[in-house]
Amino acid sequence: MARFGDQDAARKLVEPGDADTLRQIEALALDRSYPLEWTRLAALLMHHAQIRLATGDIDGGTEVVVLHKQLKGVLGGKAAKSDLGAALLPRGREALARAAASWQEDKKTELADQANTILAAWGDTPAPPLALRYGISREQVQQALGITGKERSIATEQAARALDVFALPFPDEGAEAIVACLDDANRLADVFVTYKAGLADSYQEPTQLAHLLEESKVEVLSSPKAPGLYSRVYRLGDWQCDATIISHGAGAGALVHFGKGELPAAAPLARDLGALKLDRSFERNRLVAAPEQRKDTVTTGNSKLLAGMHNPLPALKPTQAAFGRVADHNLTSWIALEYNPEEALPALHKILLPLWGRTGTPRFEGKMDEHGGHLECAWQDAQTRYAVWLPYEATQPVRFEASDIQPADRIGKREGSVGESDREERKARLQAGKPILRVPRQLEQVELGMTRAQILELLPGGRSVVKSDIPDGLSVTFAGEASREDKYITRQLLVRFDRNGRATEIRARYVAGPGAGQGNAWTNLLLNTVRKTAGAPLEMASSWSSVWADAPGRKVVAQAYRWQDDATLAMFQRDAGGAELCLRDCPPDYEDGVPLPAFECLPRGAGAVVLGMKSQQLVQELNNVKPDTTADGAWIIRPDASSPYDVLLVWFDKDQVTRIVARHTPVTRNSGSTSWGQIITEAWTRDVRSFGWPRQQQLVGNDMLQALGFHDERTRVRIFWQENDDGSVKVFTEWKELPR
Structure with missing residues (x-):
């Protein structure tokens, strides 16, 4: 009452001995008292005159002008600049301005000129007064809204009362909730007003929603546009006020945001979403969620997995989960939940409030996509970004997405920490007797x-x-x-x-x-x-x-x-x-398998001549006699008569034996006979205990066997026959060192 000039009535309501309230009333006192009943009557008369003018009654315009002059005279200097002046003096100006534009369009030039002259002399009017004060404590916010709570953001659905208590200059028609967001110090940082879906049918432009600010000629900072959104940004005292109309869908028809222009930091965002985690490797998440899939983006509707997720939007039931890989790394880039409501989308505040409450002030942006666009509500800390997509089209799903936003130069460090996290999770599963077991043993x-x-x-x-x-x-x-x-x-x-x-x-x-x-x-x-x-x-x-x-x-x-x-x-x-x-x-201490040397199951050479030996070792085996060499540097070694080979050729690389070719003692056969394949088979059969089963066969001509091949992880062995220029055929066995 005192704020709007009725200090006499205000004094009568003060409890005896409440000196503090009396001091506040006296500080607000004007040169005279303006009874609340008079203020209401003056406002109703002005409202009636505007209605007449809006419906085409020119006399309504005259009444608007007369009432405005009378109010200026009655209020005087101090009252005109007070909250009372802010409530009364701007009224009628917007209606008269719209009428002047209409008259100008209808060629009623004289009427339009008169109206414009009056508007030019209307005079300055104070901005709408706000009882909303930046930085007040949680307790003060709770007392004002009549609610309790320990969350980062607290809300009330008593929107009309909250609009009145905070003196927010916006209509209560269609208002569904007031959300107050606190900073790290538990001080008020932002306030949001959410309006019901479909409000755009009544308020097509943000100027209409914020008509009280427009009429008071409050400073306009910008009029940004985004897909599905129409906004107007005002400077109102210490506050920046964003009034936004949502064209359709998204669970809301409009949003009003009072803030400082820069969003405070979100509370630390959880990276553990239950069954899926950002700090778990992509492969581990895939194994948990959908081992049957092998793509860089995994999508699943597995009900067991969905039941194990921490649902950030409990007003909705998730129908699908998805997550993606960081390109070329075994890291999880993002995790998403999608919701397909069977009925109409709940109100925006009902969807967002649990997440809003934990994380603080969101950023609202309109985004275009291939499905008609969506309203994005986003939070961000140094490592993580949360986003909720509220679709404009009713047939599209709501989506929650948590994504890693760490810079590329931290990928190495992140891989280390994620690897350690995977190991700790595995250790815990093994200790609990609940390992993931899918691979046959x-x-x-x-x-x-x-x-x-x-x-x-x-x-x-x-x-x-x-x-x-x-x-x-x-x-x-x-x-x-x-x-x-x-x-x-x-x-x-x-x-x-x-x-x-x-x-x-x-x-x-x-x-x-x-x-x-x-x-x-x-x-x-x-x-x-x-x-x-x-x-x-x-x-x-x-x-x-x-x-x-x-x-x-x-x-x-x-x-x-x-x-x-x-x-x-x-x-x-x-x-x-x-x-x-x-x-x-893979025992507990070795998640990637027991460390084993390179697999070895084949002989490494002929007799004492084996792959990997040093040249000096071989010379010692040859009674310290260095043998002759071929043109390409191979040593020519002639085994004793008991050997199945008559000549060995040995090649070195970096003083180690890397290749051995042994010529089998000649067997009398006809050149080109199919029996050469049989000789190869017989040579293998004699050494089947050493060689095992062939890994490769080389065929020539009419499927004639020319070579059999064997290998492990260290050695490759080939048994083959070769026809010489003179028509003779020789059988060889080759041992070759494989690169590690």
Whole structure:
């Protein structure tokens, strides 16, 4: 009452002894008292005159002018500049200005000129008074709004009362909520007024929503436009006021924001969203959410996953989750939840308030997209950005997105911290007895963790099952006949053991069976067997691609696939020669598998001449006699008569043996005979215990076998025949060091 000139009535309402309130009333006192009833009557008369003018009654304009002159006279200097003057003196000016424009358009020049003359002499009017004060305490805000709460933002749906208490110069028609946002010091920083959807039917322009500011000639800072939004920005005392009309959709019809022009920092934004986390690697999130997918963007409607998410918008039920990868890095770039309400979208404040309450002041922006655009409500701290997309079109989903916004130069550091986080999560799962287990731990009945004795007991007997020792392991070659229906055959099983004698790695090598048909499609059967339980694999460059790069024959094209869970690492490789599936144990201390030396199952040379030995070592083996060399530097060594070879050629690189070619002792055969292929097979059969099953075959002519190839991770071996210029044919075995 005292603010609007009725100090007499205000004094009567003061409690006895309340000196502080009396002092405030006296500070507001004008030269005389203006009863509240008189103020209401004057306002009603002016309102009535404006209605008459707006409906085409010229006398209404006259009444507006007369009333304005009378008010200026009655109020005098001090009252005219007070809150009372701000409430009464601007009234009628906007209506008269619109009438003048209409008269000018209708060629009623005289009336228009008279109105413009009056408007020019209207005089200055004070801006609408605000009871809203920047920086007041949480307690003062709560007392003013009649609410409680400890959130960063607090709200009331008693919008009309809040508009009145804060003296906000905006209509209460359609107002749904007032949201007060506090800063880190628990002081008022921003206030929002939200209006119901469809308000644009009544207020098409922000100037209409803010007509009291327009009529008072408040300073206009800008009139920005964005997709779906029409805004007007005013300077109102210490405040910047943004009045925005939302053309349609988005759960609101208008927004009014009182702030300082710069948004305060958001509260720290959570990066743990429950089932999915920004500080977890992309691969770990994929394994949790959708192991069957293998793309840089994963989308899933898995109900179990959605139930495990922290829903930031509890007024809505999520129907889909998605997340994306940082390009070329195993990092999660963003995580999103989408909502498809079955009914009309709830009011904006009902959707946003839980998130708004935790995080503080949002930034509202209109954005265009391929689905008609949306209102974006965003929060941001140093690492993370939250955004809620409220669609303009009712058929489109609401979307919440949390994204990492750290600069590119922090990717290395982030990879380190994310890796550590993944390890800690895995450790916790293992300790709780709840590991993620999707990758098989058994191949051909042999399971990781078995002892050598247990494995040998499982193996069938007979001459066709050839067992031999390899470094820290066991090789089993299955040379028996295959069934005509078999699409693929297991030809070799290779097991490596840890220091406790337990199987820590199992490899099974497969070749096409009689029922495989044309091409290499049979390998998909193996691949899909693992895919069914382990999910989509990671496609990788295959180490097999380089094994045969310099060998005669067609170029080998190889593919590699990888799976991993908390207990097991699986690798599948394939090329034209066959396929290999490898399982490796991942105990608690080794998330990427037990560290093992390069896999080795082949002999490294002929007799005492082996790959990797130094030249001086070889000289010592030759009784300290350095042999002759070929034109390209190979040493020529002639073994003793007991050797199956009559000549060895040895090449060095950096003083280490890297290639050995041994010529087999000649066998009398006819040149061009198909029996040369048989000789190759016989040479292999003699050493099947050492070589295992061939990995490659090279055919010439009418499918004549010319070479058999074998390899592990250190050595490549080829047995082949070669026809010389004189028509003679020789058989050779080659050992070659593979690059590491």
